[in-house]
Amino acid sequence: MDHVAGIVTVLVASLGLLATVRWSLPRAPRSATDLLLAGFGAVLGIGGLLLQSDVGLVAWLLTPIAIATIAVLHVRVLFAGSGPLRT
Numbered sequence: 001m002d003h004v005a006g007i008v009t010v011l012v013a014s015l016g017l018l019a020t021v022r023w024s025l026p027r028a029p030r031s032a033t034d035l036l037l038a039g040f041g042a043v044l045g046i047g048g049l050l051l052q053s054d055v056g057l058v059a060w061l062l063t064p065i066a067i068a069t070i071a072v073l074h075v076r077v078l079f080a081g082s083g084p085l086r087t
Contacts, residue, residue, distance in 0.1 A: 002050055009047030016040040021075060034072050041071030 020036045028036075045067030049055050 006047050006050030009050060010044060011047075013040045013044035013047055017044070017071065021079075025075070025079060037072045037075055038068040041068040044071070 017037065017040045020033060020040060024033050024036055042064035045064040048067075049059060049063055
């Protein structure tokens with residue numbers, strides 16, 4: 001589709017995820033942090049879809065949901081009490 005918009009969207013979402021992990025994870029309530037992670041994960045999924053051509057409707061519906069869920073789970077596993085990057 002639109003490669004420039006896809007690249008910009010992926011970069012913005014990635015920076016948002018990094019900022020959330022760096023500043024919000026140790027300070028903000030868990031529900032607020034999870035909401036930010038899910039939102040930036042969904043935007044990251046949309047950016048990935050913008051980089052592809054001929055994307056179907058199912059991909060537009062499922063990819064943002066899947067990446068949002070995976071982003072939250074990924075951060076929660078890495079920064080868990082016994083995880084490799086615990087704070």
